[in-house]
Amino acid sequence: MFGFNVEKVRKDFPVLSQRLVYFDNACMSLKPKQVVEKMNEYYEKYPACGGRSGHRLSREVDYQVELARREVQKLIGAGSQEEIIFVRNATEGINLVAHGLDWEKGDEVIVTDKEHNSNLIPWLKLKEEGVVVRVCKGNEDGTFNLKNLRDCLSKKTKLVAVVHVSNLDGVENPIADIVKTAHANGVWVLVDGAQSVPHKEVDVRKLDVDFFAFSGHKALGPTGTGVLYGKKDLLNKMCQFIVGGQTVLDSTYEGYDEELLPKKFEAGLQDYAGIIGLGEACRYLKRIGLKEIEKQEEKLNKLATSLLSGNEKIELIGPREAEKRSGVFTFNVKGMRSHDVAKMLDASKGIAVRSGAFCVHSWFNAHKIDGAVRASFYLYNTEDEVRVFVKEVEKICELV
Amino acid sequence: MVLCWIALPVFAVLAIFSARYRRLTVESLECLFRTATLQKCQSGLDDRMKSQITGKLLRFSPASARFFYKHYKIISFVLLIVFIWSTYISAVAIYNYIEYGNCNGPDSDGFCILDPMGENSATCEIPNSVGGNGKIVYPKPDPNTPVIGNRDAELTIIEFGCYVCPYTNDAEETVKAVLDYYKGRVNLQFIVYPLPAHEFSYESSMASKCAEEQGKYEEYHEKLFEQNLVFTSQTFMNVALELELDVGQFESCMENQTYASDIEKDKALAVAAGVKGTPTFFVNEQEIIGPKPFKTFKTVIDGELGKLG
Numbered sequence: 231m232f233g234f235n236v237e238k239v240r241k242d243f244p245v246l247s248q249r250l251v252y253f254d255n256a257c258m259s260l261k262p263k264q265v266v267e268k269m270n271e272y273y274e275k276y277p278a279c280g281g282r283s284g285h286r287l288s289r290e291v292d293y294q295v296e297l298a299r300r301e302v303q304k305l306i307g308a309g310s311q312e313e314i315i316f317v318r319n320a321t322e323g324i325n326l327v328a329h330g331l332d333w334e335k336g337d338e339v340i341v342t343d344k345e346h347n348s349n350l351i352p353w354l355k356l357k358e359e360g361v362v363v364r365v366c367k368g369n370e371d372g373t374f375n376l377k378n379l380r381d382c383l384s385k386k387t388k389l390v391a392v393v394h395v396s397n398l399d400g401v402e403n404p405i406a407d408i409v410k411t412a413h414a415n416g417v418w419v420l421v422d423g424a425q426s427v428p429h430k431e432v433d434v435r436k437l438d439v440d441f442f443a444f445s446g447h448k449a450l451g452p453t454g455t456g457v458l459y460g461k462k463d464l465l466n467k468m469c470q471f472i473v474g475g476q477t478v479l480d481s482t483y484e485g486y487d488e489e490l491l492p493k494k495f496e497a498g499l500q501d502y503a504g505i506i507g508l509g510e511a512c513r514y515l516k517r518i519g520l521k522e523i524e525k526q527e528e529k530l531n532k533l534a535t536s537l538l539s540g541n542e543k544i545e546l547i548g549p550r551e552a553e554k555r556s557g558v559f560t561f562n563v564k565g566m567r568s569h570d571v572a573k574m575l576d577a578s579k580g581i582a583v584r585s586g587a588f589c590v591h592s593w594f595n596a597h598k599i600d601g602a603v604r605a606s607f608y609l610y611n612t613e614d615e616v617r618v619f620v621k622e623v624e625k626i627c628e629l630v
Numbered sequence: 631m632v633l634c635w636i637a638l639p640v641f642a643v644l645a646i647f648s649a650r651y652r653r654l655t656v657e658s659l660e661c662l663f664r665t666a667t668l669q670k671c672q673s674g675l676d677d678r679m680k681s682q683i684t685g686k687l688l689r690f691s692p693a694s695a696r697f698f699y700k701h702y703k704i705i706s707f708v709l710l711i712v713f714i715w716s717t718y719i720s721a722v723a724i725y726n727y728i729e730y731g732n733c734n735g736p737d738s739d740g741f742c743i744l745d746p747m748g749e750n751s752a753t754c755e756i757p758n759s760v761g762g763n764g765k766i767v768y769p770k771p772d773p774n775t776p777v778i779g780n781r782d783a784e785l786t787i788i789e790f791g792c793y794v795c796p797y798t799n800d801a802e803e804t805v806k807a808v809l810d811y812y813k814g815r816v817n818l819q820f821i822v823y824p825l826p827a828h829e830f831s832y833e834s835s836m837a838s839k840c841a842e843e844q845g846k847y848e849e850y851h852e853k854l855f856e857q858n859l860v861f862t863s864q865t866f867m868n869v870a871l872e873l874e875l876d877v878g879q880f881e882s883c884m885e886n887q888t889y890a891s892d893i894e895k896d897k898a899l900a901v902a903a904g905v906k907g908t909p910t911f912f913v914n915e916q917e918i919i920g921p922k923p924f925k926t927f928k929t930v931i932d933g934e935l936g937k938l939g
């Protein structure tokens with residue numbers, strides 16, 4: 231309503247007062263003080279068990295956890311709170327689906343060629359049960375190829391597991407089209423939304439995805455928090471993954487009755503402070519506005535791209551057009567190891583970037599590239615920071 | 631790999647003061663161990679340091695960053711050689727300090743970082759000391775000069791000193807410890823060299839000789855050091871009274887300067903030996919200048935006793 235004010239936003243992130251240009255947001259976002267304060271509120275005011283005891287503190291925990299669930303539901307547009315399962319991170323959410331679905335020998339899972347290990351390894355592990363994993367290759371520039379997906383689909387395909395926004399190059403996959411194609415073939419779709427939820431508006435019902443997982447720590451939330459969204463009927467059909475306290479209604483020495491959604495999948499005592507903090511992070515993102523955040527990131531990426539793309543020593547990974555890469559600028563300096571570049575940026579101007587294979591080893595191995603440097607922008611980053619980054623990268627280019 | 635070798639001692643010292651460097655010390659140690667056992671260093675510490683240093687240089691001077699990055703290996707080797715050389719020099723300096731009380735060896739009074747004030751080599755300077763005719767005449771034990779300790783000892787330390795010289799005073803404790811350590815085998819002849827600029831220097835020298843006349847040399851010598859450099863015109867008489875000397879005889883000796891010629895002979899001995907300040911010690915032809923630590927005396931004395939068989 232009052233427009234996006236990056237300087238005002240930065241005041242919510244005390245860590246930015248130090249000599250730091252933080253461009254490692256695709257790995258971990260910084261936390262606003264509102265989130266930290268909300269987590270402290272749990273420890274200071276109602277540090278009790280949730281879902282078990284009936285006393286005042288416990289009831290407050292239940293209330294706050296359900297508030298957080300509602301915030302998540304609102305953020306991703308889920309139909310009901312029962313469809314929001316709290317997990318430790320997107321990885322755990324994806325594993326929950328991999329272990330919860332009923333697989334038969336010969337069933338097929340389709341993944342893209344740019345999946346994070348979190349959305350590749352759980353499926354590769356299913357090979358032990360006879361599940362076949364097919365890799366759907368993208369276009370040369372890293373964008374999604376729908377025709378290749380159609381070619382990969384078969385009568386045995388049970389699930390398409392696809393990343394929403396790639397952590398490798400920031401390319402957004404056309405989820406709505408993918409879902410439409412998959413559903414037309416009676417195939418479920420799981421989306422790894424770790425890089426989309428924090429940066430753009432997501433509506434799981436509009437996208438019609440069957441499963442959607444994301445991590446809290448990339449979305450201004452605490453570490454060790456994440457969410458698995460699933461359509462209610464599918465979640466009800468799914469087997470439990472981790473069982474124990476809170477996952478049962480009743481038990482005898484012979485057996486037990488499963489809890490209802492969402493607690494069916496939330497085994498043991500939960501990270502209440504984290505969940506409550508995640509709720510606050512969702513509230514914060516909605517207050518700032520995800521459209522504004524997306525615009526800010528694209529603006530920064532366009533600036534970085536325009537200033538560096540002409541440099542012949544820079545090898546860009548992904549499409550040349552900045553608008554196709556969200557807030558991610560992945561590159562290599564010719565003749566230099568990515569880790570060296572990252573360390574130099576850190577040592578020279580305190581610029582924090584990611585280097586290496588960003589858990590997308592499969593893509594790097596297939597392309598015979600050792601790794602890359604990734605600068606990923608977020609709502610608190612500024613154009614001045616991008617200019618500092620560009621200047622330092624140019625200096626590093628001069629070293630070789 | 632090369633930088634790991636240099637990094638280990640540097641980080642080890644820094645780790646004493648900052649926990650941040652402890653992890654790096656462990657990494658350097660691990661790297662050193664692996665390279666020493668012909669394995670590949672896995673920590674990547676070398677590469678990290680290269681990037682880290684280049685990054686830091688980029689802040690101030692891109693040209694020097696470029697130079698460092700391009701010539702990293704050569705620079706590393708040069709640093710390694712400098713490091714090994716400076717380690718060797720430091721080891722020699724430490725050895726010299728322990729053995730001779732001076733980093734630069736037995737015959738030097740140059741600057742020593744371990745003794746920055748030069749206290750181990752400091753002396754009360756003898757003005758215009760030229761060392762006789764340029765040829766050093768090493769002093770020999772004189773049977774007519776009183777000794778402190780066993781008269782029949784195998785070895786004699788000859789000390790040129792002055793009772794009012796602060797450095798002679800500093801050395802006294804070590805001298806006592808040395809005589810105690812070599813009890814019976816080593817004795818001391820203290821040859822006075824009154825320093826013209828020091829008040830009561832001549833009087834104290836004369837007083838010790840006047841006490842010797844009455845057979846109380848050693849006691850009087852000790853009492854003069856016990857004054858701890860605080861002397862008045864009454865001190866010498868008071869000490870004489872304390873030691874129950876014949877006060878009349880002592881007073882007459884002092885007033886008549888009975889041993890003035892002996893003192894001049896002592897001074898001539900010092901000049902002939904090339905003594906430039908007090909205290910200066912001779913153990914046969916080995917010279918020890920200044921209030922050196924016990925270990926220095928021990929090294930020299932053991933050497934000379936060893937020659938005796």
